[in-house]
Each structure stands twice: as structure tokens, then as C-alpha cells.
Amino acid sequence: MPFSTPLAETLRRNLPILNWAKDYDRDTLTSDLVAAVIVTIMLIPQSLAYALLAGLPPEMGLYASILPLVAYAIFGTSRALAVGPVAVVSLMTAAAVGNLALQGTAEYALAAITLAFMSGVMLLVMGIFRLGFLANFLSHPVIAGFITASGVLIATSQLKHIFGIDAHGHTMVELLGSLFENQHLTNPITLLIGGLTVGFLFWVRKGMKSMLLGLGLKPRLADVLTKAGPVLAVVVTTLVTWGFDLEAQGVKIVGEVPMGLPPLSAPSFSAEIWGSLFVSALLISVIGFVESVSVAQTLAAKRRQRIVPDQELIGLGASNIASAISGGYPVTGGFARSVVNFDAGAETPAAGAFTAVGILLAALLLTPLLFFLPKATLAATIIVAVLSLVDFSILSKAWTYSKIDFTAVAATIFLTLGMGVEIGVSAGVALSIFLFLYKTSRPHVAEVGLVPGTQHFRNILRHEVETHPELVTLRIDESLYFANARFLEDYVYDRIACDEPIKHVVLLCSAVNEIDMSALESLEEINHRLRDVGIKLHLSEVKGPVMDRLQRSHFLDELTGTVFLSHYEAVCALTGDCAEAAK
Amino acid sequence: MPFSTPLAETLRRNLPILNWAKDYDRDTLTSDLVAAVIVTIMLIPQSLAYALLAGLPPEMGLYASILPLVAYAIFGTSRALAVGPVAVVSLMTAAAVGNLALQGTAEYALAAITLAFMSGVMLLVMGIFRLGFLANFLSHPVIAGFITASGVLIATSQLKHIFGIDAHGHTMVELLGSLFENQHLTNPITLLIGGLTVGFLFWVRKGMKSMLLGLGLKPRLADVLTKAGPVLAVVVTTLVTWGFDLEAQGVKIVGEVPMGLPPLSAPSFSAEIWGSLFVSALLISVIGFVESVSVAQTLAAKRRQRIVPDQELIGLGASNIASAISGGYPVTGGFARSVVNFDAGAETPAAGAFTAVGILLAALLLTPLLFFLPKATLAATIIVAVLSLVDFSILSKAWTYSKIDFTAVAATIFLTLGMGVEIGVSAGVALSIFLFLYKTSRPHVAEVGLVPGTQHFRNILRHEVETHPELVTLRIDESLYFANARFLEDYVYDRIACDEPIKHVVLLCSAVNEIDMSALESLEEINHRLRDVGIKLHLSEVKGPVMDRLQRSHFLDELTGTVFLSHYEAVCALTGDCAEAAK
Incomplete structure (x- = not known):
């Protein structure tokens, strides 16, 4: 029984894969494979879109969805969590890296890779020193407010692709100002594609499933087809753009995406870059960890499983380092894809590894097909995905329950929209701590x-x-x-x-x-x-x-x-x- | 009854002078005058010495002891507090201004004046917005640790004057390294003067009063003579230095101190200077306020009076602005001189105004007499004064009572000695808040x-x-x-x-x-x-x-x-x- 020695015990705690791999059988394999196929279909357009949101070339979104998933499968404790690029972290990456380099340059991509590496190291260190409790200092209302405000910011930042114009900025004021300034340059065909895709995707979410069921499809199949909605949008708009040569009409397309394995990459070790990315990396680590752990805990509770937050830090740390050495950018456990993974029946982290294989095949084989994909389609995917995160009702809930919570959530939303994600979330955390201290300083x-x-x-x-x-x-x-x-x-x-x-x-x-x-x-x-x-x-x-x-x-x-x-x-x-x- | 209208009420609250001035009589005048004479005698060498500690020309110490006292008499609520240059704030001034300019330059003095102005404005704003409660976030052990460590730093920083060598730095490591490096340049005569003065001043504190009482002097007179000890040291060492022409032997002297009224001065309004002094000014404001308020409260309690902390902010703010426009540097209520003022019988803030007149006379008439005053004498005054603040027993007390308090106080002492006053006190405050939050995050x-x-x-x-x-x-x-x-x-x-x-x-x-x-x-x-x-x-x-x-x-x-x-x-x-x- 070599597995009951103290060494084996340590190994088992630090390599959760050892716990589930030994009981792995044919049934589990089938469940995991089915889930992997569904998640892969969902993840391909999402990965491309989030890379676009982060200001990075689309292939980096794919790269961030391969090795990190394998790393998480080895080190993570959640059975259903699906890691990869997510909306909020992509937005935060854009905000952090945008201060350092111009979009589209090699420095920009290098800074994103460095950010993933730094965030990975920070998560690992926090895991080793069991600092997971630090995430408790983000109060629920602050998180809810931050996610809502980020969703609005993200959707706004994508409007430029829908209108086919240039716009930039990290705050609502900058973004809206920039959009209004350039609105006379709107490309009508792009707007048509973007608008129709947004409408279609909303319908996919709200009405498609009941229609398919009405047509007599089995619920399971209707479910899978619904998940494939964005893929359908990608295929159709790509074909249309290619068929009518819309690029010549000014419709912006993804263009050439390199085909092949993720490249080996290395982060920068320049002290200057590390210095200017330090705070951003820390915020991305903490926000990513909080988002990931809350998804993982919600899903684990449904199956009476438990996750180990400090080991999750190590799993996410390993994922981000894996992302940095394979041409990706910061990743974390995403809400939507994890729920899909869970609903599709994923039973072990192996489902994540199979998803990685799926994305790898896409990177090897499908990228030439993405040449004519309009950026407006990807923007539409993002807009529809993030608007489901937007929920301003937290404001009225907090107002009824406690003025202190309301102040924290209102400040978080206002500052995130007005001053950007980093200031928004930092101020929310600082304010909620200050208000707690203030309240205790004048006790009842x-x-x-x-x-x-x-x-x-x-x-x-x-x-x-x-x-x-x-x-x-x-x-x-x-x-x-x-x-x-x-x-x-x-x-x-x-x-x-x-x-x-x-x-x-x-x-x-x-x-x-x-x-x-x-x-x-x-x-x-x-x-x-x-x-x-x-x-x-x-x-x-x-x-x-x-x-x-x-x-x-x-x-x-x-x-x-x-x-x-x-x-x-x-x-x-x-x-x-x-x-x-x-x- | 014009004084019971709402306007009069507001005036009375914001101008405490209106409360005591109307009952002012001959008896009060006598008490205040006696106290003022004693405090003036004590304050002249101290003002010169603390200016030296702050790296400023000696006359700035005198200037900081004139108009600020008048301003406090009008706006302050404590009946016994004596404001002026104090040891810890002088050290913090040196640390803050030393980053901006070289000692002895006009920029250095201007930065100190600007620091006083900024600190005055901050205190006023805090007073207007009733933010006095912010001082409560400095825990008692952190303050005790900070004062003790500052005392050690200050005494060490003055050793160069006792040895007659050059040394600089804002941390123990820098100061000691600098002293060891230059110790072969020690001037024996300076060391003799400095050593004897330190010894004499310690004896004045510990043994002189009982000797005088033994000689049959009345306690009151013995008390006054004891307070005049530092003045005696100044007179004797000045005469010796002049009589034996010790300047030619390398004894460093104060030299020419301009004679006359405090000059009108204006702070710098350069955004760059304000930016780099901002944090320092905030720390000086808060530390100065805490020191001042705790002295004022202790003394008020003894006579069953009360002080109003938010009005104290306004009093100290006005004092610092007064200091900035009359060639001074940051001031606050000092412990030693306030106790002397109280013991000497000061009954109203008018005693402070009378002290201001005394210092003004000194600035007008006595400065030529200070030409041959050895810097070693001033350094000895500082060393003896600050060592009475040093009390490491807070460490053992905290250790016995609570490991959390111990951690905060040990970190404050260690970081103040090792990294300087600003990092020391900031870290102490941050750590005590963090430890409180950490404790509440894992409740019993x-x-x-x-x-x-x-x-x-x-x-x-x-x-x-x-x-x-x-x-x-x-x-x-x-x-x-x-x-x-x-x-x-x-x-x-x-x-x-x-x-x-x-x-x-x-x-x-x-x-x-x-x-x-x-x-x-x-x-x-x-x-x-x-x-x-x-x-x-x-x-x-x-x-x-x-x-x-x-x-x-x-x-x-x-x-x-x-x-x-x-x-x-x-x-x-x-x-x-x-x-x-x-x-």
C-alpha cells in the first residue's frame, strides 16, 4: 500500500488528479467526452472573442484554452470548473497592458503573456502560503457591483466592432465620447451583420430552445443545438462575408490566424515591466480567483462535493503559468462554460483535458476557415454573453437592506464605469473595509x-x-x-x-x-x-x-x-x- | 444678549477664545504670565535644537514658536497645550524634505514651509469635515512603539553633533554606518562639550531638584531652576566656546542667526512639490494631531475640562498655516512643554500668546548672543529630551497581553528603525487594521x-x-x-x-x-x-x-x-x- 505513506498523502493533497484518476472508468470517460465536445463548440468562438476584447490576436485566445485546461485538470480540485479566457479578466488585461504598449504590437502581446505569468506566480505563492482567505475581503455586493459594471463596460467597448468604427478607452466616458466622435464613419453593412447577430444570439438564449422542443426535438439535442448557436452565427456570417466579398465594402474581418500548435513563449523579466504590471497582476489574480472559486463552490455544492480553496489557488496558478509558456494570456474559471460543462455531465477534470484536445484540433485545422469571420460577429458574441452578467437589482437590494452595503456597491459600479476596472474594484474593496471599520468605531x-x-x-x-x-x-x-x-x-x-x-x-x-x-x-x-x-x-x-x-x-x-x-x-x-x- | 443668537453660538464654537476671554481677570493674567516665562525659557534652546534636527536654520525654530502659538490661542480648545516645534515632527520633516532638496539650500527651507502649509490645510479640512475620528485608527501600542523608535532614531541622528563629525540617513542602518565610517574624524573638544552637556542635563532631570531642595530652596524656585537647566548649559558652553576660541579647534557653532521679526513667507504652490510632499504632510498631520490631542486630553482630564478633538484640528491647522506664513515649519502640541505649562499654572491659551511674545523678544534681541553656541549643546538637549520618550517596556507589556498587539508594536518599532519614520508608522497602522480584520475573519x-x-x-x-x-x-x-x-x-x-x-x-x-x-x-x-x-x-x-x-x-x-x-x-x-x- 504505497499510497498511505505520508509522502503519498502529501502528493494526493497537492495533486488532486491522484484522487480521481484511479477510479476512472468507461462511464466516466463517456460523460467527460460528451461534456468536452459541447464545451469545445462553445469555447471556440468565445476564445477568439475574448482575445479580441483583450486587444490580442485571436489565436492567443485559442492558445489560452489548451495547456491551461490540462494544468487545471492536474492541480485543480473542482470536478466541473472550465478554465480559459473570461470576459472580466480579458477586460482587465486590456486595461493593464494598454498602459504599457500599443495594441497590435509585439510588446503588447509580450506584456499580456508576462501578466499571465505574474498572476500565475502570485496565485501559486498565495496557495503555498494558504492565503486564500484574502479573497474573503471582497464582499458579495462589491463583487456583484463590479461584475455588473464590467459587463456594461465590456458591452460598450464592443460597440465599435458592431458599428465598424474606431473607438478606445477604459471608462464609459472615454468609450462613449470616442464612439460619438466617430459615429459618422459607421459602416452600414457591418452594423447590419452585428445587429442581426446580436438579435439572433439573444433569440438563441431566450426563444430557440422552446422552438426546437416545439418542433419535436429531444430536450438533450435542443440543448446542444442551443449551445451551438454562436457557432452557427460564426459560420453563417463568415460565409456571407466571403460570398459577397464584404471585406471590400469595409467589413472588418479576423484575417489570417496562424495554424499550428501553440508556440513556446516566455514572459518578460524586465523589472520595469514587472513593476508597472504588479498591481494589475494582483487584482487579476484576486478577481479571477474569486470568480472561479464561487463558480466552483456553487457547482460542488450541487453534487455534495467540496473544493479546497487553497488548492484552487495552486490549480489556477499552474493554469496561468501554463498559459504564459504557451502563448496565452491570463485565464480563470469561467461562469458560463463551467455551468455548461456541469450540465453536460462532466464528472472529472479530465473533461477539461479533452476540451483542450478539441481546441488544439481547432488551432491545428480550423484557423484558415476563420479568415473571413467578421469582427462584428465576435463582438456580438461578447455583448450577448456579458449582458447576462449585468444585474443592477443589486443596487435596490442593497439599498433596502443596508446603506453601508449600498454605498460600497454604488461606489464600485460608479467608479468602475467612470474610472476603469482597476480603480473600481480597488475602491470597492477599500471602501467596504473602511465602512466596516467606521461602523465598529462608533458601536451601538x-x-x-x-x-x-x-x-x-x-x-x-x-x-x-x-x-x-x-x-x-x-x-x-x-x-x-x-x-x-x-x-x-x-x-x-x-x-x-x-x-x-x-x-x-x-x-x-x-x-x-x-x-x-x-x-x-x-x-x-x-x-x-x-x-x-x-x-x-x-x-x-x-x-x-x-x-x-x-x-x-x-x-x-x-x-x-x-x-x-x-x-x-x-x-x-x-x-x-x-x-x-x-x- | 447678542451672544445667544445662532451666529454667536457658531462663533463661540469655532472661536474658543470667546469662551475664556470674557472671564479673563488679573489672577488669570498672573498665572498665565508666570507660566509663559517658564515655558519661554524652556522653549528657546528647544526651538533652536529642533530646527537643527529638522535640518533647518536655527531661526526657523524660533519663528515656528511665535505666530503658531497666537493662532492656537485663538482657535484651540485646550487650556494648557503648548504648540511649537516638537521632536518627532521635526524628524519627520527632515525625512520628508530630505528627499526633495539638499540641507542648507533655500529649496530645503521652502519645502519645509510648504510642508507646514499643506499640513495646516489638511488639518483644517479634517476639522471642517469632523474627521478627527480618523486618529482613532492609530492604536495605542502603535503610537507607543512609534514614539519609542523615533526617540532612538532622533538620539542617534544627533550623535554626529556630539562627535563633531558628518553623518546622515533616515534609518538606524544608514545613521550608524555613516557614524562608524567617519568616527576617526571625531573632534575631541566637541565630544567633551557634548558629553559633559549630556551628563549635566541628565543630572538636571534626575538629581538637581533634590539637591536644590537639600540646599534649602523653596520647591517652586527649585522647579523653575531645574527647567532652566538647558539654558544654563547653553550659556556656559557658549561662553566657553567664545572665551577659548574653540571654533578654531573645530567645534561647530550655530553662527549667525538673523535678528528681527519673523519674515513674511509663502509656501510653494508647485504641483510637483505638493505631489511629492502629500503623503508626508498627511502623516505629519495625523501623527502631530494624535500626539497633541493625547497630551491635551490628559491635561484637560486633570482639571475636569474637556477638549473638542474636531476643534483641535482647526486649532492645529491654523497654527501650521501661521507657521508657514511666518518662516516656520510644521508644529504641533508638544508633550514636555505642555506639562511644564500646566504645572507652571497656565490657565488659558493666553499663556501661549505670552510665550509667543517671549520668543519674539528673544528673536529680536538675543540672537547675536547665540553666535558661539556649540551645535553639540543643542544636540545634547535633544538627546536628553527624546530619551525620556523611549520606553521599550511596551514590547513586554504587549507580549503578555496580546500577541496581535505585540506584532503591531514590534513591526512599528522594527520598521521605523530600519526603514524610517514614514514607512514605520504607515506599516504599523496598516498592520494593526489588517490584524483586526484577520481576527474578525476567523471568529471564535x-x-x-x-x-x-x-x-x-x-x-x-x-x-x-x-x-x-x-x-x-x-x-x-x-x-x-x-x-x-x-x-x-x-x-x-x-x-x-x-x-x-x-x-x-x-x-x-x-x-x-x-x-x-x-x-x-x-x-x-x-x-x-x-x-x-x-x-x-x-x-x-x-x-x-x-x-x-x-x-x-x-x-x-x-x-x-x-x-x-x-x-x-x-x-x-x-x-x-x-x-x-x-x-
Whole structure:
């Protein structure tokens, strides 16, 4: 049993392929192959389109869909995740690389390859040091807002291909300004092709399946045909463009796509390039990881499987490095294709490897057929794909639930549209963290009293409760730490500045999960100040971990009052008013 | 009664001088004048010395101690705070300006003036927008560590004057390397003067007062003489240097200090200079504000007065702008001089204005006498002053109390010494915030049971409590927000993956002060997942503000279980096991 040694255990954890490969059988193979065929058909036009979105030659989209899939199949833990170029990451690549080089130059492609390599290394390092938790600092509303705003930006950026004009920019203002400026150059035939394709693809999504079912096709077949909609659009528009020689009419086409195996490529190691791509690579890594992990977790939950986020970092890291050495650009697990892969019955990551073979065959054999493919068709594919990601309802949901979440999501959307993806998502993350800190720096404090007939204490402003004039109980609804230490002092001093004959202040600590050194100093200060005016300070319901820590300080020696296990005990002892209730 | 109109109210709030000036009488005047004389005597050598520390001509130290004091007297709220050049801010000025220009050049002085202006504007803006709370994000241990490390850096930076050699740098490594490299150039006479002065000043602090008392002097007089110690050192070493013509022996002297009123000056408005000084000005503003406010609060508390932090921002902002337009550099409220001012009996900010007059007289009359003052004497003044700030015991205190606080303080000290003041304090703040977030992202979760004979629930691992096999109660000791939303999901799924016949999971929310949208989505997910395996999810002791928010979402409609007011109620209802205890 060589596979139960510690070495084997380590290998199995770090090479998830070892877990599923040994049980691989004919049934699994069939499921995986079917899924691979469907995903391949879907992925060919998508890969070309996303490369276009990233400002790269179309073949780089294909290259990014071959070796990275194999790498993920070896190192990834999700059974259904399909990696490759995705919309948001392609847009972020364009934004990052666009600052460094002109589209269409060799430097531009090299920078994209370098970006994939850097992102791969970062993901690997994060995986090795188990830093997957960092992704938790992107709140759900910020992610939702970012994806929606990115979808709008992406769709807008593709309008130039639909109109057949030039336009550029990384923000809505730049893009729209650029489009309006050049709109008189609109190529009507391009617009016709683009517009019809967009309409057709929307219909494919919404109406085609029910029509096919109405025609008596089996659901499974109707499903596959629906997935092949974009391929149909590619074929038809290519044939039309070729047949009517539309290139001569100004319709922009993909042109020559090199045929053959992905080339061996190497990233740049120039310190200058690494310096200027560093932040972008980090953002792409984190955003890509978050997108990928949430898809993977959703799909895993459906089959009661689990994914290992830190191992996912390694899987995605390996994929991006694989992309960088085979002429690709940054990749991650995509939402749409993973769902298709899952629905098509993929059972193991081998489905991804088979998809890679499919794309490889396309790169080897099909590229000459893509010569007359209009760019407008690819743009239409992108527009229809990303508009399904756009969902502004997050704004109203957040508005109803919490103004803080709303602020974060609104800022993310506004800044992503107005200042670009990198500033948008960074500001969203920073703002949501700041707002959390701000909220905890001004905690809710409730004065509480006894709910009659119980041993339970609630806010005197919300419930009918019993209180005592000599006793003030403050329930602090927050951990005490540096950001709110001074707030607590001020609150207590304000509360005792009154005419009541207060003799005891009890801090009910059931919601205090932490007292750091700054807060400890504030408590000491409060204790001294209350002692000077003849008031005793007590604590109640201090949690175990917090109490452990207080016992290591001098605070308890100096405390004028007592620490009570339960607040009911505190009130009994301090008012002598509960003999009948206490056993 | 013109002073009770809303306008008068606004004026009174924004011009604190209106509050104390109307009650000003002869007694107050006497107290303030005595305090002003003592502080002036102390401030003359300090102002010269801190200008030296900042790399500026000595007269700029005097200028920074005139108009800024008047501005603070008008706009500040502390009755005892003495503003002017202080050690840490002078060091930070040297670090910031040193990147822009060479010491001794006009550009260097202009950059320092610009820094004061920028810092003044930032403080004013923060005051107007009531952003004083931002200072709360500097934790006490980080501040303590930063002050200690700065003290060590400052003392080290002054050793070159004691040895009479050249040395420069903004980190310990640079400073020590530079000192060792040039130590063979040590000037023995300078070293003698410097060494003796350091020794004398330490003795002044530790032994002189008791000696004077032993000689039969009155305590008050002994006190004043002790404060005048540095002045005595200045006078004696100046006379010795002049009498023995020590300048010819290589002893470096202050040289010519311009005599006269502070000049009118204007900051630079070059975008480039503002850009490169921006971060430094922000750090100086925040650090200066924190130092000043903590001194002011400590002193105010002793006399049961209060200061208004947001108005303090305006007072310090006005002081810095006053400094910038009168040839000074960044100022703030200093610890040592404020304590002296307080102890000497200053009752209103007028004492500061009188001090300003004293320094003005010095600038008008005394500067020729400073020609032969050795720089070593000033360096000795600085060294003795800052070493009293150095207190490494914060490290051991933090180590005992909390490893998180220790990490923050150790990093602050290490990085301040090793990488300079700006990186040191920025890293300290960032790290303490990150560690707080990290801690809240992995909250303490306790499984609780009933403490027998009470209605109180505690951790089953720490207390003897009663539990039920069908009921799992988890007390989450943290607000639920984006950073720990996924953690909670994983925790619950892990807990129910066992052989126990669990039917109910109750989340005891007494410590949950917030549920944001991300956490709400996680709760919905947990609710669905538990429903699928036949377990009901309940909540208990949800706080008012949290419940208000949940009621605005769909969560409560979908919740399989109930929300109970108290956890005791929940256990009663779910186990039917407390008929005798419930009334």
C-alpha cells in the first residue's frame, strides 16, 4: 500500500488528479467526452472573442484554452470548473497592458503573456502560503457591483466592432465620447451583420430552445443545438462575408490566424515591466480567483462535493503559468462554460483535458476557415454573453437592506464605469473595509434592564424592562479595540454626567469579543475616573478568551467592582433585589 | 444678549477664545504670565535644537514658536497645550524634505514651509469635515512603539553633533554606518562639550531638584531652576566656546542667526512639490494631531475640562498655516512643554500668546548672543529630551497581553528603525487594521449549554453545562460580515457532519452586532443546506438593530425555524425541557 505513506498523502493533497484518476472508468470517460465536445463548440468562438476584447490576436485566445485546461485538470480540485479566457479578466488585461504598449504590437502581446505569468506566480505563492482567505475581503455586493459594471463596460467597448468604427478607452466616458466622435464613419453593412447577430444570439438564449422542443426535438439535442448557436452565427456570417466579398465594402474581418500548435513563449523579466504590471497582476489574480472559486463552490455544492480553496489557488496558478509558456494570456474559471460543462455531465477534470484536445484540433485545422469571420460577429458574441452578467437589482437590494452595503456597491459600479476596472474594484474593496471599520468605531451601545419574569436583559428603549436608579448597565455591541476605545470613554462619561444617584456602572460584555491593549487602557482610565466620583465599575458575562487575557493584565487588581459570570447575578448582588428568583 | 443668537453660538464654537476671554481677570493674567516665562525659557534652546534636527536654520525654530502659538490661542480648545516645534515632527520633516532638496539650500527651507502649509490645510479640512475620528485608527501600542523608535532614531541622528563629525540617513542602518565610517574624524573638544552637556542635563532631570531642595530652596524656585537647566548649559558652553576660541579647534557653532521679526513667507504652490510632499504632510498631520490631542486630553482630564478633538484640528491647522506664513515649519502640541505649562499654572491659551511674545523678544534681541553656541549643546538637549520618550517596556507589556498587539508594536518599532519614520508608522497602522480584520475573519465560535440552575448559557468546553443531543447551539463571537461569511458556512457544515441525531441548530446571536449582505447570503445558504438534510435553523437573542434589518429582507420568510427573544426560551421550546423553570 504505497499510497498511505505520508509522502503519498502529501502528493494526493497537492495533486488532486491522484484522487480521481484511479477510479476512472468507461462511464466516466463517456460523460467527460460528451461534456468536452459541447464545451469545445462553445469555447471556440468565445476564445477568439475574448482575445479580441483583450486587444490580442485571436489565436492567443485559442492558445489560452489548451495547456491551461490540462494544468487545471492536474492541480485543480473542482470536478466541473472550465478554465480559459473570461470576459472580466480579458477586460482587465486590456486595461493593464494598454498602459504599457500599443495594441497590435509585439510588446503588447509580450506584456499580456508576462501578466499571465505574474498572476500565475502570485496565485501559486498565495496557495503555498494558504492565503486564500484574502479573497474573503471582497464582499458579495462589491463583487456583484463590479461584475455588473464590467459587463456594461465590456458591452460598450464592443460597440465599435458592431458599428465598424474606431473607438478606445477604459471608462464609459472615454468609450462613449470616442464612439460619438466617430459615429459618422459607421459602416452600414457591418452594423447590419452585428445587429442581426446580436438579435439572433439573444433569440438563441431566450426563444430557440422552446422552438426546437416545439418542433419535436429531444430536450438533450435542443440543448446542444442551443449551445451551438454562436457557432452557427460564426459560420453563417463568415460565409456571407466571403460570398459577397464584404471585406471590400469595409467589413472588418479576423484575417489570417496562424495554424499550428501553440508556440513556446516566455514572459518578460524586465523589472520595469514587472513593476508597472504588479498591481494589475494582483487584482487579476484576486478577481479571477474569486470568480472561479464561487463558480466552483456553487457547482460542488450541487453534487455534495467540496473544493479546497487553497488548492484552487495552486490549480489556477499552474493554469496561468501554463498559459504564459504557451502563448496565452491570463485565464480563470469561467461562469458560463463551467455551468455548461456541469450540465453536460462532466464528472472529472479530465473533461477539461479533452476540451483542450478539441481546441488544439481547432488551432491545428480550423484557423484558415476563420479568415473571413467578421469582427462584428465576435463582438456580438461578447455583448450577448456579458449582458447576462449585468444585474443592477443589486443596487435596490442593497439599498433596502443596508446603506453601508449600498454605498460600497454604488461606489464600485460608479467608479468602475467612470474610472476603469482597476480603480473600481480597488475602491470597492477599500471602501467596504473602511465602512466596516467606521461602523465598529462608533458601536451601538444599549442601556438594558431586566425583562420581567426572566433572567434576560434587553434595551430599555425597545422593551418593557425593570431598572434600578443606582445601577446603570451598558451593553456594548462591539468588540473593544483601538478604533472605538475613546468612543467608549466618552460614552460612559456622558452617561454618568446626570443627577441620578448612580453607584454602579456594569458593562455587559456578552457582545465584546475582544479587548485589545488600547481598549484595556481606556477601561483602566474609566475605572480611575469613576472611582474619583465614587462609582464602582463592574463587568458581566465576559467571554472566556477575553477573560483569559484580562487576567494577564493588572486591570482586574485595580477594578473597583467585580466581574460577574451572568448579568442576572450582577444585578442580584448589586441591588439585593432578586432573592425570590435565585435558587 | 447678542451672544445667544445662532451666529454667536457658531462663533463661540469655532472661536474658543470667546469662551475664556470674557472671564479673563488679573489672577488669570498672573498665572498665565508666570507660566509663559517658564515655558519661554524652556522653549528657546528647544526651538533652536529642533530646527537643527529638522535640518533647518536655527531661526526657523524660533519663528515656528511665535505666530503658531497666537493662532492656537485663538482657535484651540485646550487650556494648557503648548504648540511649537516638537521632536518627532521635526524628524519627520527632515525625512520628508530630505528627499526633495539638499540641507542648507533655500529649496530645503521652502519645502519645509510648504510642508507646514499643506499640513495646516489638511488639518483644517479634517476639522471642517469632523474627521478627527480618523486618529482613532492609530492604536495605542502603535503610537507607543512609534514614539519609542523615533526617540532612538532622533538620539542617534544627533550623535554626529556630539562627535563633531558628518553623518546622515533616515534609518538606524544608514545613521550608524555613516557614524562608524567617519568616527576617526571625531573632534575631541566637541565630544567633551557634548558629553559633559549630556551628563549635566541628565543630572538636571534626575538629581538637581533634590539637591536644590537639600540646599534649602523653596520647591517652586527649585522647579523653575531645574527647567532652566538647558539654558544654563547653553550659556556656559557658549561662553566657553567664545572665551577659548574653540571654533578654531573645530567645534561647530550655530553662527549667525538673523535678528528681527519673523519674515513674511509663502509656501510653494508647485504641483510637483505638493505631489511629492502629500503623503508626508498627511502623516505629519495625523501623527502631530494624535500626539497633541493625547497630551491635551490628559491635561484637560486633570482639571475636569474637556477638549473638542474636531476643534483641535482647526486649532492645529491654523497654527501650521501661521507657521508657514511666518518662516516656520510644521508644529504641533508638544508633550514636555505642555506639562511644564500646566504645572507652571497656565490657565488659558493666553499663556501661549505670552510665550509667543517671549520668543519674539528673544528673536529680536538675543540672537547675536547665540553666535558661539556649540551645535553639540543643542544636540545634547535633544538627546536628553527624546530619551525620556523611549520606553521599550511596551514590547513586554504587549507580549503578555496580546500577541496581535505585540506584532503591531514590534513591526512599528522594527520598521521605523530600519526603514524610517514614514514607512514605520504607515506599516504599523496598516498592520494593526489588517490584524483586526484577520481576527474578525476567523471568529471564535463556542458551542454552549445551560449553566444548571440558571437561564445562562456558556461554552461547553469551559463550564459544566447541560446539553441536548438533538440541539446544537453555536454562539458566534463576532459580527457577521463579508470577511467571515464563508467561515461561518464552513463551520456549520463541519459541525453537522457527524453521527448525532441533530434536529435543530440555533445560532445564539448575542455577540452578533451586525449582519451585512454577504453574511445574509451565507445565512440563506446555510438555511437551505440544513433544510435539505432535515435540520431546522433558529436564531436567538438577535439584537434590535440587527433584527430591524433582517425584517427588511426575505430571510425570515424562508427561515425553517424561529427567532427567539432569549436563548432560554429557544431551548425550552425546542426541547420541552424546562416547564418547571419557566414562569
